[in-house]
Amino acid sequence: MNTPLSWIKAYVPELHVTDQEYTDAMTLSGTKVEGYERLDKNLEKIVVGQIVKLEKHPDADKLVICQVNIGTETIQIVTGAPNVFEGAIVPVVLDGGRVAGDHDGHKTEGGTRIKKGKLRGIESNGMMCSIEELGSTRDFYPLAPENGIYIFPEGTPVGADAVEILGLHDTVFEYEITSNRVDCFGVIGIAREAAATFRKPLVLPEVKTTGNSEDVNSYISVEVEDKDLCPRYCARVVKNVKLAPSPEWMQRRLAASGIRPINNLVDITNYVMEEYGQPMHAYDLSTIAGNKIIVKRAKDGDEYTTLDGQVRKLDSNVLMICDADKPVGIAGIMGGENSMITEEVKDVLFEAACFDGTNIRLSSKRVGLRTDASGKFEKGLDPNNAGAAIDRACQLIEELGAGEVVGGMVDVYDNKKQEKKIKFEPEKYNKLLGTDVSKEEMLEYFERLEIQYNEADNELIIPTFRQDLECDADIAEEVARFFGYDNIPITLPSGEATAGKLSFKMRVEAVARDIAEFCGFSQGMSYSFESPKVFDKLLIPEDSEIRRTVNILNPLGEDFSIMRTTSLNGMLTSLATNYNRRNKDARLYELGNIYLPKQLPLTELPEERMQFTLGMYGDGDFFTMKGVIEEFFDKIGMRDKPEYSNEDKKPYLHPGRQADIIYDGRVVGYLGEVHPIVLENYDIGDRAYVAVLDMPNILPYATFGRKYQGIAKYPAVTRDLSMVMPKNILVGDVEKVFEKRGGKLLESYNLFDIYEGAQIKQGYKSVAYSLSFRDKERTLEEKDIADIMEKILKELKEKDIELRSL
Amino acid sequence: MKERLQKIREEAIQKIQSSDNLDKLNEIKVAVLGKKGELTEVLKGMKDVAAEDRPKVGQLVNDTRAAIETKLEEMKKKLSEMERELKLKNEVIDVTLPAKKNNVGHRHPNTIALEELQRIFVGMGYEVVEGPEVEYDYYNFEALNIPANHPAKDEQDTFYINDKIVLRTQTSPVQVREMEKGKLPIRMIAPGRVFRSDEVDATHSPSFHQVEGLVIDKNITFADLKGTLAQFARELFGEDTKVKFRPHHFPFTEPSAEMDVSCFKCGGKGCRMCKGSGWIEILGCGMVHPKVLKMSNINPEEYHGFAFGIGLERIALLKYEIDDMRLLYENDTRFLKQF
Structure with a gap:
């Protein structure tokens, strides 16, 4: 909301503050100045002057030489403006002064300095100004010529401050009004806040009885059928309307508020809307059939043409203003083309009503039309304000001589909104705020806010325009605002001490981050929603569970329409971004949820599973990835050896380079090289590897408990085993034999060579292990391990694994 | 005999003195003192010496041996030192050659900011909790005093899954879930992802993070809220940071406020970052609305509380001077490496 300070000062006449003081104080009392x-920015040394003599320029057809009386002296100014004449009273910027813009309305940063000089050889000691050069527009000054110097009315004092005379020593403030303060969407509401903030009296416009001796009821009757949507409807009639421009002061206030002046009638309705925050509408009375207004819902499928010429589709929840035969406007949103005011208007029907805010908001959304009026109605207006606003409008009609106001008002208002009463409990407010504000001081704040105190009942009487005040906490906020948030002390919560902590899950995630980063992976973050097309990119079969997704009803387009069921797309997209930007290699990880529906359609919340996803291209391979996982397991106390199985093939991974990660017999994740077709789908031109750990499956195994095992006192005995075996036997199978047959004494085994090629027969590979045996209690001897070795070798042989040498 | 010993001694010492490495020194030792060495030969000739002279000669031989050994030892020490010197001299490296690094990865700026926040609040006794990102409409709105048809529920802000389930638009529903557990007092923060239907641009993202805070106890006051958040601001932005509370409106708190901190770039003088005002808006907060307490089965006559919500990205963008929010979700390693 934009409002010139002069308009506020009209109601708070004793307000004398600088712009910054006003900004700070209002913001701190809750009316935020944006x-x-x-x-008058960049306007300096501009006075009222009068052209006393005008001659042609000897050397330029389009220039004239003016002698201008500026009160103290007469100076010579050369101008090219077409509209100057002898006797004209004009704004003059003197030598060394400054103007805000040029005559095209273009404003220059810091303004333009005016110096005396010569124009085609003739001395010129200043400049006469157009309204645009003064930084304003014809919207503010409708009498200013379209092209030329601004001419003051006759009688304007020569030598005076022109900026002052023009009323430009003013400031337009922009406010951010919160949705609960409907009253502050009007100038009076803000003025009330300003008066309370600066402790100055509030002087509201006096609304007098208006109207002739006729009775409005003989002109119009009003019937409200849907009272739930229209608690109050006020109507008044103005006869013999004389359309004309509204006075300059009104136009200027509207222009400063961002509203374009049109004519007296429209301007008055807009002026009252700004002033009271109550939208009004004017109908051409001659278009209202049967002299009757009926407020009722439209029918499904109805269509109606609003005054902007657009055809609107309606439904039975849209409230319409109708006459005896037809709709004449959409209630609270926009009037109709068939009842709008034209140049030919004679008699006018004024409407000031109160409509249900929620209905207006929803209707305006469905109809696809949001207006200044609907924007106000949808916040839920005070019905008591409507009558005051329509009377004010009629008063302005009379003051401006814009027509003849008919006596009386049609007022359909069955359930008058009553003032709320709240018990006055100062100690409660102080207890909530941590303050010690006296009862008297509180009552003083309330008085300025027009909240009355009934001492007999110890009750606060809340004016109906303050719909936001409902309970103790609301009243406490009023106390806080005027006591000053700044003045509330600073303390720390007392009471029982609590232990600060992270959850176990978060601690495990923190280790995941540490390990990933230690291994060179940087943390990425990707969106939780993605396109359903990702499943095709990832070669996921049509019938896969992964395709059962939680879908967003109103997504930002298809690309963000489903909640992800796999974290791979986010990772591959990030890798692709890096690849396309020619980053030589990239290692990324992400900790983020996937969303798995328990059933579709969704009736309860989906399962959110935290995924620890790693991805990389460039340096490193499958085993690098495997290393990260095992480092992570080790650090979260998962000390058993994980198994890797390549039986369950994932379509998005290289069929020969992927594995499920199995811990304690349970699949806890997978890793692998990305399938070349998937790489192509993501435009990644390098081998890429991914690993995904399903954290809910990891957490039950994670532990931060540790137990010291002692350091071996006795030496180990090692045996090297060099084997030849068919290529398809996994070394994991060999290790299983060691585990199974190695017994208690086998401490560790370590693969130190693997080889295929020359010297090894086709289809076979050579694998070499070093086995280490140890007893905690004594030094082992040869004979202690002979038995074990024999058992190992026997079982290896059964598996078609031969010894090369021992 | 005496002359011979004298000669051996002089010659040996002379040789020792002129030797220039340990090998040579060893050769001398063998040649003089070894089994077949010169001095050993002399000893073998002792049987020819008259019995009465033997002690004297023996003494002489021993003296000679001792003298030579001392010299040898002396020289050995000197040569070892020289050799070590030489070795060290030859082993000089170019210390400006590149380091061998582990290429440790980098943490996301959001996480760095979050860990800062967590550190501060955990230190003040807050428990860090989480709640679902896909949330019931009830928890996201209704239980927070945002009834049906409240403008904040407009489709333009909220992503809907169906009429009962939404993508949470704030972390505030975690407040309600904690309060419903019925365990009082509460001091918690709840970080997490939230979603709003905003098109992606330099300052907006449909997915971002908030950190919710909630304290419920007997005798909690607005002054406590001010004190807590002032301390938080000082720890996060520096000891000299000043805070300012402005009245505001949120449906689930009353009284409500927005907190500004003195600009940590210019110290409050006014700069581009604070748009010349000297202040930067950081968070929204307030006293938990009695209706919200009641809906969560907490008696507002007995308990009060305060709550606050911090935009994590906002903190990260401000603190690290990142000028485009999109960078946070592109995951370009050249960006991430800077943190």
């Missing part, structure tokens, strides 16, 4: 703009 910013302000001075209308």
Whole structure:
């Protein structure tokens, strides 16, 4: 909301503050000032002058030489403006002064300095100004010529401050009004806040009885059928309307508020909307059939043309203003083309009503039309304000001579909104705020806010325009605002001490981050929603569970329409971004949820499973990835050896380079090289590897408990085993034999060579292990391990594994 | 005999003195003192010496041996030192050659900021908790005093899954879930992802993070809220940081406020970062609305509480001077490496 300070000062006449003081104080009392703009920005040394003599320039057809009386002296100014004449009273910027813009309305940063000089050889000691050069527009100054110097009315004092005379020593403030303060969407509401903030009296416009001796009921009747949507409807009639421009002061206030002045009638309705925050509408009375207004819902499928010429589709939840035969406007949103005011209007029907805010908001959304009026109605207006606003409008009609107001008002208002009463409990407010504000001081704040105190009942009487005040906490906020948030002390919560901590899950995740980063992976973050097309990119079969997704009803387009069921797409997209930007290699990890529906359609929340996803291209291979996983397991106390199985093939991974990660017999994740077709789908031109650990499956095994095992006192005995075996036997199978047959004494085994090629027969590979045996209690001897070795060798032989040498 | 010993001694010492490495020194030792060495030969000739002279000659031989050995030892020490010197001299490296690094990865700026926040609040006795990202409409809105048809529920803000389930638009529903557990007092923060239907641009993202805070106890006051958040701001932005509370409106707190901190770039003088005002808006907060307490079965006459919500990205962008929010979700390693 934009409002010139002069308009506020009209109701708070004793308000004398700088712009910054006003900004700070209002913001701290709850009416947030977003910013302000001075209308006299960059205007310096500009006075009222009068052209006393005008001659042609000897050397330029389009220039004239003016002798201008500026009160103290007469100076010579050369101008090219077409509209100057002898006797004209004009704004003059003197030598060394400054103007805000050029005559095209273009404003220059810091303004333009005016110096005396020569124009085609003739001395010129200043400049006469157009309204645009003064930083304003014809919206503010409708009497200014379209092209030329601004001419003051006759009688304007020569030598005076022109900026002052033009009313440009003013500032337009922009406010951010929160949705609960409907009253502050009007100038009066803000003025009330300003008066309370600066402890100055509030002087509201006096609304007098208006109207002739006729009775409005003989002109119009009103019937409200859907009272739930229209708690109050006020109507008044103005006869013999004389359309004309509204006075300059009104136009200027509207222009400063961002509303374009049109004519007296429209301007008055807009002016009252700004002033009272109550939207109004004017109908051409001659278009209202049967002299009757009926407020009722539209029918499904109805269509109606609004005054902007657009055809609107309606439904039975849209409230319409109708006459005896037809709709004449969409209630609270926009009037109709068939009832709008034209140049030919004679008699006017004024409407000031109160509509159900929620209905207006929803209707305006469905109809696809949001207006200044609907924007106000949807916040839920005070019905008591409507009558005051329509009377104010009629008063302005009379003051401006815009027409003849008919006596009386049609007011359909069955359930008058009553003032709320809240018990006055100062100690409660102080207890909530941590303050010690006296009862008297509180009552003083309330008085300024027009909240009355009934001492007999110890009750606060809340004016109906303050719909936001409902309970103790609301009242406490009023106390806080005017006591000053700044003045509330600073303390720390007392009471029982609590232990700060992270959850176990978070601690495990923290280790995941540490390990990933230690292994060179940087943390990425990707969106939780993605496109359903990712499943095709990942070669996921049509009938896969992964394709059963939680879908967003109103997504930001298809690309963000499903909740991810796999973290791979996010990872591959990030790798692709790096690849396309020619980053030589990239290692990324992400800790983020996937969302798995328990059933579709969704009736309960989906399962959110934290995935620890790693991805890389460039340096490193499958076994690098495997190393990260095992480092992670080790650090979270998963000390058993994980198994790797390549039986369950994942379509997005290289069929020969992938494995499920199995811990304690349970699949806890997978890793592998990305399938070349998938790489192509993501435009990654290098081998890429991924690993995904399903954290809910990891957490039960994780532990931060540790137990010291002692350091071996006796030496180990080692045996090297060099074997030849068919290529398809996994070394994991060999290790299983060691585990099974190695017994208690086998401490560790370590693969130190693997080889295929020359010297090894086709289809076979050579594998060499070093086995280490140890007893905690004594030094082992040869004979202690002979038995074990024999058992190992026997079982290896059964598996078609031969010894090369021992 | 005496002359011979004298000669052996002089010659040996002379040789020792002129030897220039340990090998040579050893050769001398063998040649003089070894089994077949010169001095040993002399000893073998002792049988020819008259019995009465033997002690004297023996003494002489021993003296000679001792003298030679001392010299040898002396020289050995000197040569070892020289050799070590030489070795060290030859082993000089170019210390400006590149380091062998482990290429440790980098943490996301959001996480760095979050860990800072967690450190501060855990230190103040807050428990860090989590709640679901896909959430019931009830927890996200209704239980927070945002009834049906509240403008904040407009489709333009909220992603809906169906009429009962939404993508949470704030971390505030975690407040309700904690309060419903019925364990009081509460001091918690709840970080997490939230979603709003905003198109992606330099300052907006449909997915971002918030950190919710909630304290419920007897005798909690607005002054406590101010004190807690002022301490938080000082720890996060520096000891000299000043805070300012402005009245605001949130449906689930009353009184409500927004907190500004003095600009940590210019110290409050006014700069580009704070748009000349000297202040930067950091978070929204307030006293938990009695209706919210009641809906979560907490008696507002007995308990009070305060709550706050911090935009994590906002903190990260401000603190690390990142000028485009999109960078946070592109995962370009050249960006991540800077943190």
